[in-house]
Amino acid sequence: MIYWKIFLAFFIPGIVGYGGGPASIPLVENEVVDRYEWLSIQEFSEVLALGNALPGPIATKMAGYIGFHQGGVIGAIVGVFATVAPSLILMIVLLSILYKFKDSPKVKRMTLLIRPTIAVLLGVMAYQFFQTSYEGAGWLQTAFLVGVSLLLLEKWKVHPAFVIIGALGYGAMFLG
Numbered sequence: 001m002i003y004w005k006i007f008l009a010f011f012i013p014g015i016v017g018y019g020g021g022p023a024s025i026p027l028v029e030n031e032v033v034d035r036y037e038w039l040s041i042q043e044f045s046e047v048l049a050l051g052n053a054l055p056g057p058i059a060t061k062m063a064g065y066i067g068f069h070q071g072g073v074i075g076a077i078v079g080v081f082a083t084v085a086p087s088l089i090l091m092i093v094l095l096s097i098l099y100k101f102k103d104s105p106k107v108k109r110m111t112l113l114i115r116p117t118i119a120v121l122l123g124v125m126a127y128q129f130f131q132t133s134y135e136g137a138g139w140l141q142t143a144f145l146v147g148v149s150l151l152l153l154e155k156w157k158v159h160p161a162f163v164i165i166g167a168l169g170y171g172a173m174f175l176g
Contacts, residue, residue: 002071003078005036009080010063021059028062038070059083137175145170 009031017024074153152158
């Protein structure tokens, strides 16, 4: 029963909390402090401060912590899943609608208009990555990592996850 309560405590704010994590904080507080009385206001404030101090979405960090506090590891998993479930469900529904109408001229035109925007955004992101890498590691290290990554991805068809892990390992060993 505790897992169902954890699920509801984070799923309901996820559905009605328009505006993301910060907008759903009062709703989560209502569930955890007032409704289920798992935390006091002081404890909730401390969890909120901890969540703000760590990188990433605040709602999932709070759900993981409070879920773990109430139901252990499974409670943490249930809390995090309940937080992301509304977005996940909406995304699946919208993608199924888009897939249903994929041959529509309007959808094709929309896709054609979105592609250049995505290309520009990816180009800006790649430039910022290169600039940060150049400033942090120098041009020689950056060129080496780009060259090796390109060979691994294109010539030897290594999975991108392994290339990223390798680059992280290289950075930790030689650049850290």
